[in-house]
Structure formats: structure tokens, C-alpha cells
Amino acid sequence: MSTEAPLRVAVVGCGVIGRLHAEVAAHSPDLEVAALVDPHAPAAEAVAEQLAGLGRPRPRVHPDLASALAAGGIDVVAVCTLSGTHADLALEALEAGVHVVVEKPLDVAMGPARRLRAAAAERPGQVVAVISQHRHDPASLAVHNALKAGRFGTVTSAVANVDWYRTQAYYDSADWRGTWALDGGGALMNQGVHTLDLLLWFLGTPVEVTAHTARLGHERIEVEDVAVAILRFEGGALATLHATTTAYPDLGVRLQVHGTDGSAVIAADELTFLHTRDAEGLEGDQVARELRDAAEAPQGGYANPHLTQWTDIAAAVREGRDPWVTLDDGLLALATVRAVYLSATLGKPILVADVLDGAYDDQETHTGSTAPVGE
Template sequence: MRIAALVDAIPAAAESLADFIEKNGGERPPQYPTLAEAFAAEDIDLVALATPSGLHIQQGLEVLAAGKHVVIEKPLDVDLTRAQEIEAAAKEAAAKGIVASVISQHRFDQSSVAVADAVTKGRFGRLTSAIASVAWWRSQGYYDSGDWRGTWSMDGGGALMNQGVHTVDLLLWFMGRPVEIHAHTARLAHERIEVEDTAVATVTFENGGLAVLHATTAAYPGLTVRVQLMGSEGSAVVDNDRLEYFHSKDAGGESADMGLQGGGNQAEQELARYPEEDYKAADPTVYPAGHVRQYRDILSAIADGRQAGVTVSDAVNALAAVRSVYVSATLGQPVLFDDVLAGKYNDLEVRTGSSAAESA
């Protein structure tokens, strides 16, 4: 596999990335200002879109129309209607053997796989509740570093859309399809942005389970991403991609009518089922190890003629859940997930709640 071309409307950006590739031992790829020019000049099989979120659908549709496989960075897009457009295009392309996937690398973490497998096998009994929290910090300088950051048109939202969408995806992967979402959002620690830096929501799922969803970029100096899953026969906690706690009644061990108060941790023995070497990047110093694992799955899907582990439809559902939070916060009332997915609120201009200035 090789990088056949770099496409960027800003030549300096493409040159900088080409320099990086060459400096790290790769063959310096040619640069093009448009996808069409790259397709005309080079033999390209797969396109990875790492552009601002608001450009994903337009570019993704162009890639699929050219008959190329495509990987889209998160989030799928900032607009749910456009996202559903590429969902339909991806389904048509799949019938022709074209793979379309969206980056959701945490589905390929060792801990996430262990929890998802346990859910699939019913080892936690009935899933009763979950807590998903992204407690990060982003400085004002982070938002000021790009005109598109913190805007509805190009970022699509704030802490939940940009930083929290991966955790939303994991929550849906574990708990299933949402039914109702009730949310509040606010801009409390930043200026000169349109979007929220803090969001909280309660979510009801089809299986009857309840969840609390929280995302913020106003938690100085930055805490962890934590997903806590609880059921009638077991529970699990994933903290910063590490399986901090796991207990399933079917594994035996201690039991008590009033609970173990955090005891009976089976995390170590559970992770032994999933050899760590299978979840490492080829180079352990590579930061986006989850990306490496997901790309392995995508390349395998292309070779095997199957669907990738993360589909465009999965990303649409995560985007619809985020949109549901914004709609609920704007209206000040609960909303039904299916109503949002069906486009009932497409004409609603979502807005952020209180700002730092308004709260002063």
C-alpha cells in the first residue's frame, strides 16, 4: 500500500504533509488541488477524507461517484440530511463492491471489543443504565487557531460533536438504538465561538435502558473519557480506553445480595481473552493506534468483499443522536430520536444555551 496522491486546495498544506511523509521514509507523493485532477492523473483505490467536517459529504459523494473506496474522518458531516444522502450513496456503492467507512477507531480498542462482545453474548444480563463522559479541556487559543473551529457551519457543534462523537458512537454500540433524548447545552468557559463547550443529556433506549451523556471542553486541565455500562448480571467501566472494571455473573466468583461495592473485578482475566498484540499498532509509538486497527479492518473488508466494521449508517445514527441533543437543548424539551432521524426538525436552527458573557 502506498500514498498515491495528496489533495488540498492549499498548496502549502499539501507540501507540508509531503515533507513529513518523505522525512519519515516514505515516497514523496504528488500533490493536486482537486480530487478530479488526482483521479485523472493517478491510479487511486482508496481516498481518506481528513478535511473540515462541513466538506465531508460533498467530497465523499465525489469519491463514490468515481468508483473509489472512501474513509471519512469523524464526524461524518455537520448536516444530518446531507449525511443521509451519502448513506444512500454508500448503500448503492456497496452493491458494486465499494467500501465506505467512517472513522470510529475506539470500536477497535481492546477494552471496547471486550465489552461489546459481552453485550452481544448477554453476559451483563439486561442492560439497565450507562454513563458516558468526555471531560476535556480546549483553550481559547485552540478555537482561535482556525476560522472554522467552533462554528455551526463547519464544525457542526462543539464539545459533543467534535470531541464527544466517538463516545456517542460507543454508547450506541453498547446500548442500542435511542428512543428519547432530553438535553441542555451551554457555552461557559470560551468566547468567540458559536457552539457549546458543555453538554449534558439523558437518553432512553429501545431496550428500556437509561443513560447519562456528558461532554465538555471546559474541564481544566482535562480529565478522562469514561464509559460505564451497568446491567442486571454485570457491569464494566472503560476509562481512557482502558478496561478499568469488568464483572459478569457468569464468570463466577463472589456474589452478594447487597452488591460487592466495586469488588470482584474480572478485568484482567477478561482482557486475556483478547491478546494485546492483536490490538497494537505495528509501531507502538504511533499515536493513532486505533486508526491503524480500523484501517486494517477496512483494507480487509476491501480484500474480502465485505462490509467494513463501521458503516456510514453507524455514523448517521451517531450524528442523529448528537443532533437530537442540540434540538432538545434548543427547544427545551425531550425529543424522539426517530423524529430527528426522519427530518422533523430539519428547518430548526439549533443554538447554544447560556454563554460566559451572558452568565457574567
């Protein structure tokens, strides 16, 4: 446990994910929620009551980030608002001189994300992290560690499936859901980006994307509810990516990685299979052994990968180093999602490097073929 004073956090956006970040902070000796920001005061007050119920000091409540920053007493801003507002709010916080944590995705468009990246480069003393808490799952760590050590041999392929189900009522529950401007996409941008991030973490830099998207199971949304893509990586590996919100009754997430000397399967965040050639002949269950070696220190009685990532972020702030999940990681994941949508729209393979460099900035919004079959 740190003996230093906790970092004072302003949580911007008091919806579902903002409440989670506040709860995580309440269980961390490294963090204290100093301010809650939401234009809808009852939402912020509800989170303040939640924190009081957990025995933590009641934070200030502000209608916007500017007033929270002007009041002072903030070390870190956690951006937990609608996806299409992420980069602009993060930039506002960065320019105020505080550290920044952005929920996934980094934004819905490359332009704002690239401006944030340029501003961060001029402020090396300020930490900017993007939430990708599943990198801290023991299952993900076990696979990553084995890959990094070369124990899979030549990595040849991967299969990433995000087979979720969302009702029509889910999309009808808020005007911003299923819009390009604020949701930034559908099954891939909103639900599948975490699994895509793990795919990139495991296989490296994607080179080219070929994709199709469609809207087949929902009405009154602009975005896709099915996305299918093939990704080619720098190392030569190929991967298939499938994300949907039409897989009734919801089959969850499955990620497979294959190589000449080993393979692994993660299903529902659990390591269900890992077998490497170098472990053949060893006694005991290899999955259990790999998980034991990858396990991070428990955080008291509150087990949550968001807390594990926040612990790393707090350490990065105090040690003056990069966080484990950086702004560049979030930028690459966003560029890959955008490449999927561009490929589906333009009907051709898209180079991820071109998306990163701004070649498609004139097609930042309303991108993605979502026409139902027969339309």
C-alpha cells in the same frame, strides 16, 4: 501480511488528522499514500516530506479532490477535512468509483449525510467506512463482547463523561473552530462523538433524547462548551451523556455500563473495571482475562487503533464485505448528536428516528442553545 498490492490512498486534508492517516498508511503493508489533497500547498508538501522520512514513496500533491481523481491511480479516498465538508467530498469520491473513508463525524448536518447514504446504497461494491477507531481498543472490545454474549444480564444504564479542557486560544486559532457551519457543534460534535459512538455500540439504538447545552467558559464561538443529555434506548436502558471543553485541567473520558449481572468502566481508553456474575469464583484478575481474550493481533511495532481500523477497511475492500464501522453507524451517531442539539434548542424530547427521517431538516444549522447563564 497481505501479498496483494497495497491500496492506493488519497488523503484529502493535510491538517492534524490528515497527517495521522498518512502516518498510519506508512506503517501498513495494506496501504500506500498515492496522493495528498489540500488547497494550502505547504500543508500537503509537509506531509509528503513526512512520508519520505518514513521511507515511503513521495505522493502526488493536488489542490482539490477533482484533480486528484482525474489523475487516476486511487483506490480509496480518506476524507480528513473540516467536518462540514465531509459528506460532499465523500459523495464526490463515491461517484468517481472509489472506496471512501470518512473521519468523524460523518458530517455536521443530516441532509448531506443522507444524500451520501442514498448514493452508497446504489453502489454496493464500494466500501464506505466512518472512522471510529476506539471500537478497536481492547477495552471497548472486551465490554462489547461481554454485552453481546449477554453476560451483563439486563443492561440498565450507562454514564458517559467527556471532561476535556480547551483554551480560548484553541478556538481562536482558526476561523472555522466553534462554528455551526464547519465545526457542526462544540464539545459533543467535535470532542464527544467518539464516546457517544461507543455508547451506541454498547447499548444499541437510542429512541429519545432530552438535553441542555450552554456556552459557559469560552467567548467568540457559536457552539456549546457544555452538553448534558439523557438518552433512552430501545432495550429500555437509560444513559446520561456529559461533554465539555471547560473541565480544567482536563479530566479525560470515562464510560460506565451497568447491568443486572455485570458492570464495566473504561477510563482514558483503558478497562479499569469489569465484573460479571458468571466470572465469580474464577481465579485471577477478570479485567486482565477479558482484555487478553479481546486483544486483536498486533500490527508490528506501531500500535494505533486507527491502523487496526484501516486493516479492517482494507480487508473489507478486498473481500467485498461491509467494514466493521459502517456508514449507517456514522449516520446514527450524527443523528443522535443532532437530537441533543435540537432538544436543547426546542426545549423538548426529540425522537432520534424523526431526525433520521428528516423531520428537522429545516433546522440543520445554527441549532443548539449556547447562551451563558444570565444572558
